[in-house]
Amino acid sequence: MQFLLRLNFIFITALVFTACNNKSTKQEDLTKLSWEQILAEAKGTTIIMNMHQGDKKANAYMSDYVVPSLKAQYDITLKVIGGQGKEIINNIMAEKESNTTVGQTDLCWINGETFYQLRQIDGLYGPFVQQLPNAKYIDFTDPLIKYDFQEEVKGFETPWGKAFFLGVIDTARVKKMPVAMQDFEAYWQAHPGKFTIPQDFMGLTLLKSWLIELAGGIQELNGPFNEEKYKKYSTQLWDFVNRNKKNFWKNGETFPASAAPIAQMFSSGELDFTFAFGNSEIDKKVAEGLFPATSKAFILKAGCTNNTNYLGITYNSGNKAAAMVACNFMISPEAQVKKNNFKIWGGSMVLDYDKLDKKWQQEYDSLPKLKYGLSDAEIKARSIPETVPEYMIKIGDDFRKFVIDAK
Amino acid sequence: MHKKRTISLFLLVIYCVLPILVLFALSFSLNWVYPNILPQTFTLRHWKEFLFDGNGLQQSFFNSLTISLFVAFTSTLLGFICSKWIAYHKRRRLLLLVTYFPFALSPVIFAICLKFYFLKAGLAGNLPGIIIAQLIIAFPYATIFFTSFWNKSIKDYSNIASTLGSSPFNSYLKIIFPLAKSFLLTGFFQCFIISWFEYGLTNIIGYGKVQTLTIRVFQFIGEANIFYAALSSCLLILPPVILLWVNKKFVVHQTR
Amino acid sequence: MKIKTSNSISFLLLVVFAIIPLLLGLGYALLYSFGIVGVLNHGFTLQNWEAAFANNEVLYSFFYTVGLSLVSLFSCVSTGIFLALYFGKKLQKGIGSYIIYLPMAFPSVVAAFFFFQFLSNAGLLSRLCYKLGLIKSVTDFTNLVNDQYSIGIIAAQFFLTLPIFVLLYISIIANENIERLSLLATSLGARKSQVLWRITIPALLKKSFPTIVLYFIFKLGTYEIPLLLGRSSPETVSVLIVRKMQRFNLMDIPQGYVVAVIYALLVIVLLIFSFKSSHTVADA
Numbered sequence: 012m013q014f015l016l017r018l019n020f021i022f023i024t025a026l027v028f029t030a031c032n033n034k035s036t037k038q039e040d041l042t043k044l045s046w047e048q049i050l051a052e053a054k055g056t057t058i059i060m061n062m063h064q065g066d067k068k069a070n071a072y073m074s075d076y077v078v079p080s081l082k083a084q085y086d087i088t089l090k091v092i093g094g095q096g097k098e099i100i101n102n103i104m105a106e107k108e109s110n111t112t113v114g115q116t117d118l119c120w121i122n123g124e125t126f127y128q129l130r131q132i133d134g135l136y137g138p139f140v141q142q143l144p145n146a147k148y149i150d151f152t153d154p155l156i157k158y159d160f161q162e163e164v165k166g167f168e169t170p171w172g173k174a175f176f177l178g179v180i181d182t183a184r185v186k187k188m189p190v191a192m193q194d195f196e197a198y199w200q201a202h203p204g205k206f207t208i209p210q211d212f213m214g215l216t217l218l219k220s221w222l223i224e225l226a227g228g229i230q231e232l233n234g235p236f237n238e239e240k241y242k243k244y245s246t247q248l249w250d251f252v253n254r255n256k257k258n259f260w261k262n263g264e265t266f267p268a269s270a271a272p273i274a275q276m277f278s279s280g281e282l283d284f285t286f287a288f289g290n291s292e293i294d295k296k297v298a299e300g301l302f303p304a305t306s307k308a309f310i311l312k313a314g315c316t317n318n319t320n321y322l323g324i325t326y327n328s329g330n331k332a333a334a335m336v337a338c339n340f341m342i343s344p345e346a347q348v349k350k351n352n353f354k355i356w357g358g359s360m361v362l363d364y365d366k367l368d369k370k371w372q373q374e375y376d377s378l379p380k381l382k383y384g385l386s387d388a389e390i391k392a393r394s395i396p397e398t399v400p401e402y403m404i405k406i407g408d409d410f411r412k413f414v415i416d417a418k
Numbered sequence: 419m420h421k422k423r424t425i426s427l428f429l430l431v432i433y434c435v436l437p438i439l440v441l442f443a444l445s446f447s448l449n450w451v452y453p454n455i456l457p458q459t460f461t462l463r464h465w466k467e468f469l470f471d472g473n474g475l476q477q478s479f480f481n482s483l484t485i486s487l488f489v490a491f492t493s494t495l496l497g498f499i500c501s502k503w504i505a506y507h508k509r510r511r512l513l514l515l516v517t518y519f520p521f522a523l524s525p526v527i528f529a530i531c532l533k534f535y536f537l538k539a540g541l542a543g544n545l546p547g548i549i550i551a552q553l554i555i556a557f558p559y560a561t562i563f564f565t566s567f568w569n570k571s572i573k574d575y576s577n578i579a580s581t582l583g584s585s586p587f588n589s590y591l592k593i594i595f596p597l598a599k600s601f602l603l604t605g606f607f608q609c610f611i612i613s614w615f616e617y618g619l620t621n622i623i624g625y626g627k628v629q630t631l632t633i634r635v636f637q638f639i640g641e642a643n644i645f646y647a648a649l650s651s652c653l654l655i656l657p658p659v660i661l662l663w664v665n666k667k668f669v670v671h672q673t674r
Numbered sequence: 675m676k677i678k679t680s681n682s683i684s685f686l687l688l689v690v691f692a693i694i695p696l697l698l699g700l701g702y703a704l705l706y707s708f709g710i711v712g713v714l715n716h717g718f719t720l721q722n723w724e725a726a727f728a729n730n731e732v733l734y735s736f737f738y739t740v741g742l743s744l745v746s747l748f749s750c751v752s753t754g755i756f757l758a759l760y761f762g763k764k765l766q767k768g769i770g771s772y773i774i775y776l777p778m779a780f781p782s783v784v785a786a787f788f789f790f791q792f793l794s795n796a797g798l799l800s801r802l803c804y805k806l807g808l809i810k811s812v813t814d815f816t817n818l819v820n821d822q823y824s825i826g827i828i829a830a831q832f833f834l835t836l837p838i839f840v841l842l843y844i845s846i847i848a849n850e851n852i853e854r855l856s857l858l859a860t861s862l863g864a865r866k867s868q869v870l871w872r873i874t875i876p877a878l879l880k881k882s883f884p885t886i887v888l889y890f891i892f893k894l895g896t897y898e899i900p901l902l903l904g905r906s907s908p909e910t911v912s913v914l915i916v917r918k919m920q921r922f923n924l925m926d927i928p929q930g931y932v933v934a935v936i937y938a939l940l941v942i943v944l945l946i947f948s949f950k951s952s953h954t955v956a957d958a
Contacts, residue, residue, distance in 0.1 A: 064637060065640060065641055067641055070641070090627070108537075261820060264906075265906045265907075271642040272642055274642065280812050281795055404923055411907075415906045416908075427761065427764055430761075430770075434773045435776065437780070440791065441788060455805060500688055503681050523895060524896070524937070527937060528695070554692075557687070615782070635783050636783060636898075639787055651783075654781060659779040662779055666772060
């Protein structure tokens with residue numbers, strides 16, 4: 012009896028303790044320091060970076076180039092751990108709830124709806140971008156950089172890479188490139204089981220492209236989130252997917268959790284389509300022997316969705332100075348040009364070519380040329396910006412509700 | 419009849435051994451294009467990289483080893499002490515039931531619910547935090563396991579010993595430990611394996627910052643890098659295989 | 675004196691490591707599900723509980739998980755009994771006795787990975803079929819992973835759990851005089867099949883019942899295998915909970931805690947049932 016009473020008391024105390032917690036966190040203000048002072052504060056420290064680790068080359072770029080360079084040039088130890096949008100948000104939320112003053116991570120690789128949600132919960136430190144010396148190479152008036160999914164960045168994240176959403180096919184297997192949704196439908200009926208949609212950022216961007224196509228173009232979905240429009244076009248979208256999904260991979264009964272296995276299945280011939288977020292993806296994979304040399308990129312009818320990805324500093328990072336120094340390094344011309352080399356990683360530079368010194372312009376020009384992707388001009392001509400994040404979030408939820416869970 | 423049995427036994431052996439062979443084969447290959455059964459190229463590259471610490475695999479291996487040894491040792495010790503109290507308690511069954519709960523719950527779900535407390539206590543994302551989290555599932559298991567050791571005969575032995583004037587410490591040393599030796603060893607191995615295999619809980623409480631071997635396997639699978647995943651899998655299986663072999667060969671079970 | 679201290683230490687250990695985490699975890703999940711704690715929560719509300727049951731996703735998940743565990747367990751128990759009865763001797767000495775332990779050296783992650791490489795459309799089995807001329811291309815191979823019959827999951831779980839049951843039944847046979855009983859029955863005129871189905875198997879099942887229930891509970895919480903080998907829907911309970919915690923729509927996160935509470939209660943109920951139905955203490 013006494014035993015149970017004691018237990019109850021402990022239980023209740025714990026609950027009460029959990030339920031009322033009202034401490035607030037103080038934010039470090041580095042805006043008053045000079046860059047030299049920030050460098051000094053960063054010296055000899057360690058920072059942790061959250062990064063999507065689905066790409067071998069990206070991981071190698073970080074571990075073989077960025078990490079050693081940071082150590083050698085600034086005496087900063089950078090540790091990279093895996094984690095994408097949802098995990099990052101989850102962790103930051105948990106830290107806010109438990110009033111953690113020194114966070115588990117310092118830097119995170121984010122964009123789009125992750126940025127939006129982090130701002131919703133006040134999870135980012137900033138504004139800090141203008142303090143970075145290398146920011147002078149970036150054109151902040153470029154709408155692609157100034158706005159992240161139509162939300163103004165306001166210096167809370169620094170641009171790191173640009174991406175374009177492209178489809179990829181093997182011209183040896185697929186004779187006519189499907190571009191519009193009807194083309195896809197015809198292809199699926201003729202060749203069932205060769206297409207699927209991953210449940211991650213890549214798949215959602217694809218679905219969003221189709222939503223835009225159904226809406227007749229990006230102008231219709233530009234601007235703030237419109238519930239009516241979304242309902243109207245998404246109903247058509249789910250109709251389209253649901254009536255065709257029996258011709259998808261595995262009869263549309265399951266969808267891969269991420270895009271990583273899709274590239275493998277494309278190369279083994281199990282799938283006829285894959286997608287890529289960069290112009291250099293195909294060259295990269297062909298060079299690795301993963302994709303056949305007959306692969307080709309194409310742009311969907313809605314257009315080539317352009318987005319930029321960024322680096323953010325967590326609100327409770329214990330080492331904001333070092334995080335800023337790391338960001339600065341990663342947007343330096345040296346790091347950006349290297350990153351642009353598809354043999355090392357690939358993906359477009361965020362720096363403005365015209366603002367670079369001659370030396371770096373020459374380096375950039377001498378990078379290996381892409382053979383399989385589309386030309387810059389083609390991409391520019393068909394570029395469309397991202398919609399507001401709410402569309403992505405709703406598509407993510409509804410994809411599960413109306414397609415995956417629909418019986 | 420005899421032939422049927424031998425064939426069936428042969429199939430059983432294949433069933434048990436095939437996975438290990440496949441994993442080993444994959445860890446030595448560079449690509450495995452469909453529809454070839456054997457990989458095209460055999461290479462020692464991945465193992466060389468491991469030995470010279472590419473990819474931080476060595477670090478992960480030692481992380482896992484440290485954590486598991488700690489957890490196994492602590493949970494065996496504490497479990498042994500606690501099990502004695504439970505075994506001779508009059509509310510033995512109730513206490514045992516209570517001890518079962520944390521062990522029966524899925525570690526992942528448990529970790530999600532406890533993350534808040536670990537964060538508050540500063541135990542998230544570091545080695546001590548993971549050790550404590552794993553103790554929460556290994557200690558109950560050890561307690562349950564050792565409860566079956568403390569039967570009436572052990573109690574009788576200790577009673578006789580104390581009647582004959584032996585100090586509790588002495589009777590522990592000279593009587594109980596020798597009798598419990600095989601139990602303790604088996605319990606230690608089992609707790610080690612529980613901790614060694616743990617993924618979900620370690621990933622959530624450790625934030626992916628403390629990289630154990632199981633986390634690396636998952637990471638490689640996510641990267642679609644099957645060769646490294648195979649290599650880390652081989653590393654993962656190795657200690658348990660050795661432990662199970664030692665357990666089987668040298669440890670004699672009393673009654674279960 | 676020494677006994678008193680070790681008693682209170684034991685009590686303390688039990689409380690600190692077994693009872694408190696359970697209460698804290700359950701309490702936190704409860705509070706979150708009712709909206710009392712959580713960054714974006716605003717106070718007590720039942721809407722999370724309503725939302726979790728709004729579509730059938732949660733219910734399906736529980737039914738699916740229970741069904742999967744039952745099938746998996748049934749296959750292990752029946753094969754375990756079969757192997758213990760007919761190969762008992764071979765598996766107790768010599769190479770057989772060591773080989774049977776091998777699958778126990780596999781963590782769930784590795785088993786899931788292996789079975790994916792073995793059973794997927796571009797996997798080892800598919801390549802064997804191709805070489806034997808049974809299929810003509812990658813897509814002809816039947817779905818064995820991420821499929822609607824969860825064959826991959828069952829295969830992986832079967833692989834991991836079979837040795838445990840084989841060893842369990844071998845030890846029960848050795849220790850519980852099953853052979854004597856069946857000899858007795860035979861001498862009284864029973865046929866072989868009668869002995870098997872009326873005496874041996876019921877006795878084995880009865881003795882192993884607590885262990886069976888325990889493993890059923892373990893299988894309910896299975897995470898890594900369905901994560902890698904299962905399909906998008908329905909998901910097992912653990913996978914569902916983790917996914918709900920990582921929703922795009924942050925407002926849905928409390929629903930994950932709802933499911934966690936339900937799962938925990940289910941486990942508690944099953945444990946109590948398992949204890950009530952066993953006369954001897956269940957060893958793990």
